[in-house]
Amino acid sequence: MHKGYVLTKKELKRESILKTALKLFSAHGFHKTTIPDIANALNMSVGNLYNYFKSKDILAKEIIKYTSEVLGQEIQKVNLQNISSKEKIKKIVELYFKMAKEKPEMIEYFLRVYLSHREVFNDGCEGMLCVSGFVTEIMIFFDNGVESGELRNQDFFSAFGLFMGYLGGMVFLKGENILPKKLDEYIDDISENIYNALKA
């Protein structure tokens, strides 16, 4: 988290629960993973874990917020750079694929848990509520691009779907072991394609 102070012991513990649960949910699926499984992996008691998160559903929602924030912060770093939209696109593609490689559980969680178990998220994660950290930064990216004249002004969702649907699709293909090449080898082409589709 981007707070300007050292996390307290409790906050550190909370974050480690989120990270561990994220890995387990992504690896074994939402329904197959139980609270005792998570507590076990963390060497903590089930009762103590419930002190942090009152239910598995709540934990699931906090995880999506957490991953969205982490991804949002990375994109924010790109947004704050004084570079063209074209360069930003490439950096966003890079960081997305980097995350897919280094923390595959984050992307996996989004695709396999968040998008596949809407019943869990309907109450409390309506619309884009739990992914706003990430979506906001994409909006800022689009807005800056149109403002500078580099990107074409169009409907938000037609642009958003093109950008994020494309990246999510590639990571999905990678996860299914369908891609013949490494993800990194696609970065240049994909960035170029996205830029061509969005440019003014």
Added chain:
Amino acid sequence: MARKPKLLWIQSLTCNGNSHSFFNHSNLFSILSHFELIYFPLIETKYSLEDVLRKKVHSDILIIEGAIKEDLTKGGVNIKELIHHYAKESRYIITAGTCATFGGIFKQSEPEKISGFAFDKENEKEDILSLYEHRLISLPGCPIHPKWLSYVLLMIINRRRIPLDEKNRPQELYGFTVHTGCVRNEYFEWKIDTHGFGHKEGCSFYENGCQGPFTHGSCNKILWNDTSSKTVVGTPCFGCTEPDFPKERLFSTKTNMGIPQKMPLGIPKRAYLTVTGIAKSFKIKRLEKKVIDYEK
């Protein structure tokens, strides 16, 4: 009893809208009773326009209506020069309306020749400001709000300090935005659009071009004609108090990929989008439907 201050109203390039707006004030004659009315374009005054043009009168409080045009004359007298003649002796100079303050609509016909009295759009006219800065009060609005002008006049009479902003506008009137007090605020909070025109429900900021959240003025604090305002009746605010009035495409919100280009005054876009994303995620049933069920 002390002598009543002399009030002189001079028109330059104008549609007369500020005169008519002020004349519509329900307390007009109580307000005017504090002054010696030298000239006002709508009512009988002791002096004629001829007297004003021939510099036969004096002014303590000069009200300027209309944009300044270099070569505008009336009855053979250059109006810009005439305004300066009276400005020099006045204790207060009030630019009444957006034309007199910033140049307004008519500036667009000859941008090089037409401007406000002390500002040319948002730019300061330094030669003018160096002379009059401490006596100048800007009251933009197209037209001027009658009550805003009257309260400023009464503050002068009652020797109240009038805190001004960087464009010499009274902070008590222009420190707020037109959004303040708008009856549609609940719809703004929850990001619910009004979906076209002609509805009691919904906010005009998202699609219809309402500039209320970034326009300086008290239109929804001190109502128009004591009853209403543009945004109350579903008309977007056109930003008529602003230096860049009128902008283009006034009935549609300018967006970048669906994101409003201009933010509510002082709100960073990131903050706005974060809050918007959250608010939009909820479907508030009460606000999605008609307020009144006339079938019942």
Added chain:
Amino acid sequence: MIVKKLIEKIEGEAELEFDFQDGVIRNVDIKFNLYRGIEEILKNKAPRDALVITPRVCGICNHAHLIASVGALEDGINRSVKKFEITEKARDIREFTLACELIQNHIKWLYLTIFPNLNRVLNIQESKNYALKAMYVSNTVTKALAIFAGQWPHSSYAVPGGVTCDPTFVEVMQAKSYIEDVIRFFENVVLGIKLEEFLAIKSVTNLDKLKGDFARILFMLGKNGFGKIGQSYDRFIVFGNSKFSMPGKATATTVSGADIKFVQEFEQEGSFAKAVKYKDKFFEAGPLARGIVAKEPVIKSMHKKYKDSTLTRVFARIYESAKLLYVANEILKNLRIMQDSCTLDSKIRLEEFEGIGVAEAARGSLIHKTEIENGKIKDYQIITPTQWNLANGAAAAKAMIGLRSENIASFVFKTFDVCSVCTTH
């Protein structure tokens, strides 16, 4: 001999040049010089922006400009984009707010122009504050207007397809109470009799029932010969179709149809105002024209006795104020608020069309013509009522010719309710 006179407080100023020969006015040159280039400003703007820009032609009849402007857009949309109709509700609200503006205007004219100027011409000393009466009516009736239109001056609440407001019954009652206040003022101060009693008068011979300020002004005008002064072409024209006007033209009292295609605008030397003719002839526009064309019995009776004199002209304007109040009140009584306020999608694209809009403004027919190309205004033309009446050689000039005093002539001029800013948009 040429006598120049600067006429002030006529929504700006005008310079009159009287050409006297043998003590009689043979010609009057009317000059307006406050050109603001509104038609030029409109070029290349989005079509709907005209709804914001054109009201700024005039501080006193801004609302009529809005109504004419939206009419031009709707005419073009109907002819070239999409067939549609506005609801009765939207039409009624527009007519109501326009009627309010006309009342505001007529009463200001009566108390700010006619009374003080007639007193001056006749050397009558009075210390009455007529302006207070004008302010009261103007303030009250524009409150009623603003309940629907948001504000006055300079509302832009009429949009293609209807109006932006969606009033409740509570608001309609609020407006009604203001209109009833104005009616009460009218009955007590202007007419001296009940509004309906006045509107039932069909003949000049029954005007002796009148008391109040109206009776006083008619008496002063009659006594001082204004029943013979100020006669003009006796040709009248009206284009607006509403609950308070019907379109047509009249020569004396013979009424026939009028078609906008025969309206011609042309430049005049030495003035920023353009003149307007119908089939090469000058016509008079305004309340008298509306009364004659609609064959209002009392106007016909007045005209029969006093022709198109200053007396008839003044009478027609005050009569119309009373009628407008009645119409305004009736509209509120019957307003169908459950209907849609606006029937046209606000996102409908306005790419290419030509449209003509008309509104009956206080001073007569106001015409807006808009030409849209590539989604922008290519050309915009505004023909104001004052251009009908006040061009050189037009109705007002004709009415002054033959008079012996420039002061009387200036008064006759002002009875046309001159609007300098409209003339020189």
